[in-house]
Amino acid sequence: ExxxxxxxxxxxxxxxxxxxxxxxxxxxxxxxxxxxxxxxxxxxxxxxxxxxxxxxxxxxxxxxxxxxxxxxxxxxxxxxxxxxxxxxxxxxxxxxxxxxxxxxxxLKKEIYTHHNRSINEDVYMEMIHKLPLFPEKPRLVFLHLWALGLRCNEVCTLKGNAYYMQGRDAWIQVYQYKMKNYKKVPIPLALYKLMKVYIRKNGILPEEYVFQNSTGGAYLYGTFRKQMMKYCGKYGIGDGTYQFKSHDYRHTLATMFYDNGTSIQSVRDYLGHDFEEMTQQYIDYMPKKISKANKEYLSKEENSLAAGIKRCKRGK
The missing domain is CATH 1.10.150.130 (Tyrosine recombinase, N-terminal domain)
Known part of the structure; x- marks a missing residue:
């Protein structure tokens, strides 16, 4: 051309x-x-x-x-x-x-607009309850998204040696293609045990992909999303209207951490971001957090807006 x-x-x-x-x-x-x-x-x-x-x-x-x-x-x-x-x-x-x-x-000035991408709790809990109906591979990939907030390409390219125990805690080592480095994050013990069974059952070697395509390469995001869309529709997730988007679970986990008192710096480190500005784009319901703080502050008598008002006779 x-x-x-x-x-x-x-x-x-x-x-x-x-x-x-x-x-x-x-x-x-x-x-x-x-x-x-x-x-x-x-x-x-x-x-x-x-x-x-x-x-x-x-x-x-x-x-x-x-x-x-x-x-x-x-x-x-x-x-x-x-x-x-x-x-x-x-x-x-x-x-x-x-x-x-x-x-x-x-160069033009950009005004960033925050898009609320967190998933409604009713939807993801319905997904969890119906997950046994899904095929094994997309089911396990989904658990990584939901429980760990990983990027889908990070999950699809996990290797057999990614899961390990350190003391009493289970961990996962993930290669971040976007950042070109590895990060290690703690994982639920239940997920660790599930993956160890899956790896042993399928004879996956330490340097092989955990989730493989038909030729032994990495499981493709497109294949995973297509399957999730198919089964979400088949089993009526969200009244059959839910549109599965893997990255929304990353937003959901970041918001959940922040709403439960985790500092934005800690959320940033967990997600593997270089800058807090990026993390801020992931956290939803910021107005809800501000509203909650206002309510707690104003509920104290000394902070009431009417604290300094005194009764007096008309005209004085």
């Missing part, structure tokens, strides 16, 4: 760099490629210009075109950053002298 030969060649080089050197996940690289491809296709319509010769005027024209499409601020900034990464690469490779625009000039 990128007909300009030089632009296509530079795009190919950049994609090889992204795959071989950067820490980006493949899906993020694919998303960045789509943004870059659209830009280069547009560029070839502008008198088949080489990206090496793109100046501030041509970039201004393209960014104004994007702006006219009423793209959300966050999406616009992602597109801007993807194109900037490409130009930064060209600069480092001495293909261009400088990036032909100032990225700070075009």
């Amino acid at each position: 990128i007909l300009h030969k030089e632009n296509r060649h530079l795009c190919q080089r950049y994609m090889k760099y992204c795959l071989g050197i950067t820490h980006l996940a493949v899906k993020n690289i694919a998303a960045e490629y789509t943004i870059l491809k659209n830009f280069l296709i547009w560029l070839q319509q502008e008198k088949a210009i080489s990206v090496k010769n793109a100046d501030s005027n041509i970039m201004e024209k393209y960014f104004r075109l994007l702006d006219s499409k009423n793209i959300k601020e966050g999406t616009f900034n992602n597109m801007l950053q993807a194109i900037t990464h490409f130009f930064d690469y060209l600069k480092v490779q001495d293909i261009i002298q400088k990036v032909p625009y100032h990225v700070e000039y075009y």
Whole structure:
């Protein structure tokens, strides 16, 4: 689709760099490629210009075109950053002298809106009660989501040696693909015992995936979600209207921890976030917590809004 030969060649080089050197996940690289491809296709319509010769005027024209499409601020900034990464690469490779625009000039202010994604207790308790009706593999994956708040891809890629005892406590070692590191979290003893039985029954070796697909590779998220959607509908979870989303259980657990007095720093460490701002996006019902604190404060007589009011005769 990128007909300009030089632009296509530079795009190919950049994609090889992204795959071989950067820490980006493949899906993020694919998303960045789509943004870059659209830009280069547009560029070839502008008198088949080489990206090496793109100046501030041509970039201004393209960014104004994007702006006219009423793209959300966050999406616009992602597109801007993807194109900037490409130009930064060209600069480092001495293909261009400088990036032909100032990225700070075009970045838009984002106003983050919090979306309540916690699952209603009635729904997940109904799921727990009907879980024996589900096939074994999705049933066990679900328990990891519900009890531990792990990302689904972290559960799907667990290895046979992930579960262990330390003293009297059961633990799990999880590789976080998003953070590119391991984390260890405590797990319920019941889940530990269930998984040990499952691993022994299926003869899973320490370095093999616990949850496998038909070829022995990692169980796919798409397969898991498809099965969960099927059986949630079949057994009428949430009156048959519940739409299963694995990441909602991560939000639910974070909210539950916070509502029960766990500090936001501890929730952040448990979830494996780098910054508290990310954790704050996971915690729902913040107004409920504030309302509860207000009620407790104002219930004390000395804190009553009417504490300083005294009766007096009319006119005085």
